[in-house]
Every structure is written in structure tokens, then in C-alpha cells.
Amino acid sequence: MKVNCEKLCPDWPCEQPDEFKDIWVVMETDEHGISEASLQMLTPAKKIQSKKPEEKIVAVLIGYNIKQYAEIPIKHGADKVIVVDDERLKTYYPRVYGQVIVDLAKKYKPAVILVSATMKGREMGPYIANTLRTGITADCTDFDVDEKTGDVLMIRPPFAAIMLAYIKTPFRRPQMGTARPNVFPVPPYDESRTGEIIEEKLETIMDPGMQLVNYVPVKKEEVLIEKAEIIVSVGKGIGSMDGVKLAEKLASLLGGVVAGSRKAVDAGFVDPERQVGQTGKSVKPVLYFAIGISGAAQHMLGVREAGRIVAINIDPEAPIFKQSDYGVVGDYRPILEALIEELQQLKEKGPEAIEELLKE
Amino acid sequence: MRIVVGIKWVPNTQAVRFDPKTGTLIRAGVPSIVNPHDFPAIELALRLKDMYGGEVIAVTMAPPSATQGLEHVLGMGVDKGILLTDRKFAGADTLATSYVIAKGIEKISKEIGPVDVAIFGHETIDSSTAHIGAQVASWLGWPYVYYARDAKLVEDGKLRVTRQTEKAVEEYEVNLPAVVATAIKALKPRPVRLSYKLRAKIEKPIIAWNIEDLGLDPRCTGLKGSPTVVANITWMPEVPRKKIVYTPKDPRDAARWILKQLFSDESVAGFLKKALWGEE
Numbered sequence: 001m002k003v004n005c006e007k008l009c010p011d012w013p014c015e016q017p018d019e020f021k022d023i024w025v026v027m028e029t030d031e032h033g034i035s036e037a038s039l040q041m042l043t044p045a046k047k048i049q050s051k052k053p054e055e056k057i058v059a060v061l062i063g064y065n066i067k068q069y070a071e072i073p074i075k076h077g078a079d080k081v082i083v084v085d086d087e088r089l090k091t092y093y094p095r096v097y098g099q100v101i102v103d104l105a106k107k108y109k110p111a112v113i114l115v116s117a118t119m120k121g122r123e124m125g126p127y128i129a130n131t132l133r134t135g136i137t138a139d140c141t142d143f144d145v146d147e148k149t150g151d152v153l154m155i156r157p158p159f160a161a162i163m164l165a166y167i168k169t170p171f172r173r174p175q176m177g178t179a180r181p182n183v184f185p186v187p188p189y190d191e192s193r194t195g196e197i198i199e200e201k202l203e204t205i206m207d208p209g210m211q212l213v214n215y216v217p218v219k220k221e222e223v224l225i226e227k228a229e230i231i232v233s234v235g236k237g238i239g240s241m242d243g244v245k246l247a248e249k250l251a252s253l254l255g256g257v258v259a260g261s262r263k264a265v266d267a268g269f270v271d272p273e274r275q276v277g278q279t280g281k282s283v284k285p286v287l288y289f290a291i292g293i294s295g296a297a298q299h300m301l302g303v304r305e306a307g308r309i310v311a312i313n314i315d316p317e318a319p320i321f322k323q324s325d326y327g328v329v330g331d332y333r334p335i336l337e338a339l340i341e342e343l344q345q346l347k348e349k350g351p352e353a354i355e356e357l358l359k360e
Numbered sequence: 361m362r363i364v365v366g367i368k369w370v371p372n373t374q375a376v377r378f379d380p381k382t383g384t385l386i387r388a389g390v391p392s393i394v395n396p397h398d399f400p401a402i403e404l405a406l407r408l409k410d411m412y413g414g415e416v417i418a419v420t421m422a423p424p425s426a427t428q429g430l431e432h433v434l435g436m437g438v439d440k441g442i443l444l445t446d447r448k449f450a451g452a453d454t455l456a457t458s459y460v461i462a463k464g465i466e467k468i469s470k471e472i473g474p475v476d477v478a479i480f481g482h483e484t485i486d487s488s489t490a491h492i493g494a495q496v497a498s499w500l501g502w503p504y505v506y507y508a509r510d511a512k513l514v515e516d517g518k519l520r521v522t523r524q525t526e527k528a529v530e531e532y533e534v535n536l537p538a539v540v541a542t543a544i545k546a547l548k549p550r551p552v553r554l555s556y557k558l559r560a561k562i563e564k565p566i567i568a569w570n571i572e573d574l575g576l577d578p579r580c581t582g583l584k585g586s587p588t589v590v591a592n593i594t595w596m597p598e599v600p601r602k603k604i605v606y607t608p609k610d611p612r613d614a615a616r617w618i619l620k621q622l623f624s625d626e627s628v629a630g631f632l633k634k635a636l637w638g639e640e
């Protein structure tokens with residue numbers, strides 16, 4: 001497609017989409033290395049690449065003392081890595097990190113930039129897009145390619161989680177999108193993969209305009225819900241903190257954690273950071289218990305990646321039953337009590353007791 | 361201090377119903393509200409004014425009906441409202457929206473007095489992109505801090521902003537002017553007061569600016585100034601699930617039924633065994 005620059009906002013640089021190539025994925029690092037959330041973004045990058053094989057996947061790794069991690073994105077599917085390792089990048093500031101990526105993008109002209117919607121990504125992503133005078137689509141749940149035009153389709157639920165909007169950026173590049181952590185898996189590690197590592201040097205650096213003056217790590221004893229393999233999630237139907245205690249008991253028996261719906265958060269039953277759904281978190285446990293949760297679309301959006309869903313709800317008409325694997329109709333309280341008791345007994349008897357149970 | 365706060369008048373999404381036949385959202389008759397996530401931003405702006413004096417100006421880019429939203433926040437103690445409104449602003453994505461807001465802030469600085477801080481909410485409930493704050497910062501060339509929970513002035517005229525990330529409580533000293541966006545439920549908003557409402561009724565401190573007032577090129581606003589376009593809308597694909605529903609005789613029956621399903625389901629059985637008895 002040939003863009004007529006006369007028609008565009010004169011504040012934007014005049015560029016043609018076909019001057020741009022490759023799919024960039026911004027890598028976020030912390031003291032443990034590259035974040036899992038940013039490696040997850042290699043999955044949609046690979047999906048786009050599968051429809052546009054001429055494009056390379058390029059991981060962009062910036063920070064201080066991070067060169068050591070450069071091979072990791074390659075083993076997970078990147079073809080190339082651009083590294084900027086500079087002491088002046090020791091502290092993250094959105095404007096400084098953002099500007100480094102903007103300058104790299106101006107030099108290399110990527111067709112696509114994917115950013116994980118972590119807190120940093122949500123802060124920095126729109127800053128990068130705007131400074132490049134291009135569009136960005138937040139919280140995509142999938143990506144695809146328009147077969148006619150070759151534009152990337154950024155797919156996200158607008159407004160309510162019932163519909164999906166396909167958004168494209170037809171006359172600007174790069175095409176930018178973010179996705180929440182855990183919407184995609186990390187592509188498998190492949191030791192045999194090799195790729196080019198390009199080191200870039202910084203000449204000047206943007207003034208952050210701000211200084212980090214205090215940093216107090218918050219200790220989190222509990223497992224984060226995004227990492228939990230078993231989740232017992234409670235809804236408004238849990239009714240009281242006593243109900244939450246039952247859920248906690250079940251969770252701890254199974255080595256899992258408690259999460260909740262937005263109404264459960266609003267009622268004060270669970271912490272806001274344990275909210276599952278469109279405006280909470282996406283989770284991918286092996287097993288998800290939905291206790292007293294009606295199954296609203298905005299909630300269910302957060303459990304699309306869950307392995308199995310067990311629902312307990314008193315209302316046989318509750319929409320959750322059409323969206324779960326095993327549903328039980330009834331008051332959750334005596335059912336959870338019995339379930340906890342049965343599990344405790346099983347635990348004592350040992351694995352042999354399962355055969356008996358299944359024979360019944 | 362002169363503080364601008366960005367607000368949006370949004371349909372109350374909790375009340376929006378869905379027409380499964382036509383596949384459209386039924387917005388008719390749905391009441392609009394001030395975006396709930398903007399209240400912590402308004403509260404932060406008002407607290408800064410309480411501490412250091414000055415004025416708080418609420419800004420919104422919207423059709424004229426959003427005047428009601430501005431009136432609501434005037435009732436909380438906001439001093440002025442500015443409605444950025446023009447047919448040529450319609451259909452804007454976040455880049456084109458933030459452009460108009462940034463130009464509005466520049467005009468405030470020139471004509472009303474220099475703006476020290478622009479505060480935005482966590483996100484909107486109708487589009488929930490959380491883009492506007494960062495994008496306004498990009499247009500204005502100001503530093504940006506998101507997820508703010510509190511802010512106060514410190515000695516050398518900087519704004520000390522506290523926020524909490526996934527890992528830490530952080531404090532920044534930020535040069536002014538700056539853009540700040542608040543975290544969800546960061547501050548409890550004050551109620552609307554009748555005296556403020558009456559004052560607003562008499563003084564009518566709401567100004568409307570259109571594209572000419574802002575001196576903007578129509579190629580930079582609304583649909584034309586938006587790099588993103590919606591190509592298509594479809595139903596969300598369903599996740600395949602077993603959908604087995606059981607009405608038990610009694611709680612014990614329910615519990616045993618659940619366990620039977622799970623232990624005969626290969627995808628979870630091994631996992632449960634590990635959870636109960638350690639390695640299989």
C-alpha cells in the first residue's frame with residue numbers, strides 16, 4: 001500500500017509501510033533475568049511470522065548488565081537480539097527506556113513491536129508508540145495477519161468480553177500491540193537454536209526528568225495467582241469471610257491459592273491483586289475451582305487458559321455451567337466441607353484409595 | 361499549583377446489556393457516569409490544591425453531553441471545566457485523543473496560567489487502554505509516572521510521587537511540569553457538596569473549545585488522526601469445555617462426584633496426586 005502523506009497529519013513523519021520489516025519483542029529484565037511475561041510475547045511473534053515468513057523475530061534487550069541474557073530469547077524462538085547494555089540504564093525510567101527503543105526503531109524500522117502489558121510495559125508502551133506517532137492496541141488476546149494487506153490484526157475484546165475487535169494500523173508503522181502476562185505461553189526452549197546478537201551503543205541519553213529516591217521491596221510470601229497451578233476462586237456467592245476460609249482450606253490441601261471475582265474483591269473477600277478477569281489478571285492453572293461465581297464474560301476472559309474448571313453454584317441456570325468442565329448445583333458450603341473432609345481422608349489413606357473411589 | 365485532571369464521561373458498563381440476536385451492545389437508555397477510575401485522580405488533584413493552593417481544572421474531550429460529567433466534578437471542588445468538543449474529534453483512537461488533550465493543556469498554560477501537573481486515571485471502563493496519560497506525556501515532553509498512590513511537593517519544587525509496582529513501593533522525585541496517572545482505587549474520593557454545586561451553577565466555570573479554538577489541523581484529530589482502525593468485530597470464540605453438570609443427592613455425594621471426575625481425568629489426576637502425596 002502506498003500512503004499519500006498529504007492526507008496524513010503533518011506532525012507525523014512521512015514513511016511508507018513497506019520500508020519497515022521484522023517483528024520486535026521488547027524484553028523486560030529484573031534481577032532474575034528476562035521476565036517470563038516478555039518471553040511469552042515471542043509466541044504471538046511466531047504466529048505473525050508463520051504468516052509472514054520473510055520477517056525476522058528480533059528481541060530488544062536493554063538495561064544494565066543484561067548482555068549475559070542475550071541467548072535466552074534466541075533459544076525461545078527469536079532470530080536476532082539487539083542489545084543495549086549501558087550503566088546509564090541501571091534504573092528504569094519510562095522516558096529513558098522508551099526513548100532508547102524509539103531511537104532503535106527509527107534506525108531499524110521494525111514493522112511490528114510487541115510489548116508485554118506488565119506495569120512497566122503499560123507505562124512505557126504507549127509512550128513509545130506515541131513518540132513514533134503510531135498506533136498501539138492494548139491487552140490483545142490474539143494476533144493475526146490480514147491476508148489481503150499483510151497488516152497485523154491486533155485482536156482484543158472491546159468494552160465487554162463478549163466480542164472481539166480486530167484492529168489494524170494500515171498506514172503507520174511500526175504496528176504496536178501489548179498483551180497481558182499469561183495470555184500466551186513461553187515458546188519451548190530449544191538449545192540448538194542460534195541467532196545473531198547485535199550490540200548497540202548509546203551516544204546520548206534522555207534526561208529522565210525524575211529520580212528514584214526510595215525503593216522498598218514488598219515481600220510476597222504467597223504464590224502469585226498468575227503462577228498458581230491450582231486456584232480456588234470465590235465469587236460474591238461466597239457470602240462471608242467464613243466462606244473464604246473454607247476456600248483457603250481447600251486451596252491449602254491442594255497446594256493452591258485463593259483468587260476471586262471482581263464482586264468478591266469489591267466485597268472485600270479477596271485482595272484486588274487476586275482478581276481474575278478482564279480488569280484483573282489472566283491465570284492458567286491446571287485446575288480452577290469457581291465457587292459462587294456466576295460466570296460473567298469479563299470474569300471468564302481471565303480463565304481461558306485454565307486447564308479444567310470445576311464450578312459450584314446454587315443456581316442451575318448460572319452461566320458458569322456452560323463454561324466449565326465439571327459443574328455441581330448446590331449450596332457451596334456443605335459441599336466444600338464434604339470435599340475437604342473427603343480429600344483429608346484420601347490423603348491419609350494414600351494413593352491406593354483412589355482405585356476404590358473410582359470403582360464405586 | 362495549577363493542576364489539570366483528565367476525566368471521561370462513559371456509559372455505565374455494568375448496565376450495558378447485550379443483544380444476542382443482532383450481536384450489538386444495547387447502549388440506549390444506559391446512563392453515563394464519570395469514569396470510576398478517574399476519581400482517585402480527581403481526589404489527588406484536590407488534595408494537592410488543599411495543601412498548596414491554586415486551582416484544579418478538569419478537562420475532557422467529548423461530545424457536549426459530557427458537560428454533566430464536568431458539573432459532577434465541579435461539585436467535588438474542582439474549579440473549572442474544559443470541554444474539548446468538535447465533530448472533527450469524533451472517532452479518535454488514543455493517539456488522536458491524547459493529541460487534543462495535550463493541545464488543550466498547552467492552551468490552558470498559555471491563556472489561563474502555566475500547568476504544573478496533569479493527572480489521569482488508571483484507565484477507562486469503556487476502553488481500558490491506560491494509554492492517555494503516557495501519550496499526553498509524550499506529546500508534551502513531560503516526565504510520566506503511572507500507578508501513583510500519593511504525591512506531595514518537596515523542597516526544590518519537585519513532586520514526590522509514591523507508587524507500588526509488582527515488586528516494590530517506589531518513590532520518585534519528579535520535575536514539574538509532569539504527567540501522573542493514579543492506580544486503581546488509590547485514593548478515596550470526597551463526596552459532592554451542595555455548596556460547590558451551587559457555586560458552579562452561578563459561576564458557570566465550564567468553557568468549550570473546538571478545533572478552531574485549539575488551532576488544530578483536522579488531519580490530526582478524530583478518525584483521520586487515528587493510526588488504528590477497527591477492521592472487524594466478531595463474537596469471542598468459545599473455549600471448549602466438557603460442560604458436565606451434576607445435581608447431587610447430598611453434599612457427600614457432590615464431593616465424591618467431583619473427586620471421581622478429577623481422578624479419572626488424565627489432565628489433572630497426576631497433578632492432584634502430586635499435590636496430596638508428593639511425587640507420584
Ligand SMILES: Cc1cc2nc3c(=O)[nH]c(=O)nc-3n(C[C@H](O)[C@H](O)[C@H](O)COP(=O)(O)OP(=O)(O)OC[C@H]3O[C@@H](n4cnc5c(N)ncnc54)[C@H](O)[C@@H]3O)c2cc1C
Nearest residue numbers: 235236237261262277278279280292293294298299314332
Ligand atoms: C468493563 C468490565 C470489566 C469487568 N472486569 C471484571 C473482572 O476482571 N473480573 C470479574 O470477575 N468481573 C469483572 N467484571 C464484573 C462482571 O461483569 C461480573 O459482575 C462479576 O464477575 C460477577 O461476580 P460474581 O460472579 O462473583 O457475582 P455474581 O454475578 O453476583 O454471582 C454470584 C453467584 O453466586 C451464586 N451463589 C450465591 N449463593 C451461593 C451459595 N450459597 N452457594 C453457591 N453459589 C451461590 C449465585 O447463584 C451467583 O451465580 C467486569 C465488568 C465490566 C463491565
Ligand SMILES: Nc1ncnc2c1ncn2[C@@H]1O[C@H](COP(=O)(O)O)[C@@H](O)[C@H]1O
Nearest residue numbers: 366367420421481483484489490491492
Ligand atoms: N476523552 C478523554 N478526555 C479526557 N481524559 C480522558 C479521556 N479519555 C481518557 N482520559 C483519561 O485517561 C485515563 C486513561 O484512559 P484510557 O487510556 O482510555 O484507559 C482516564 O482514566 C482519564 O483520566
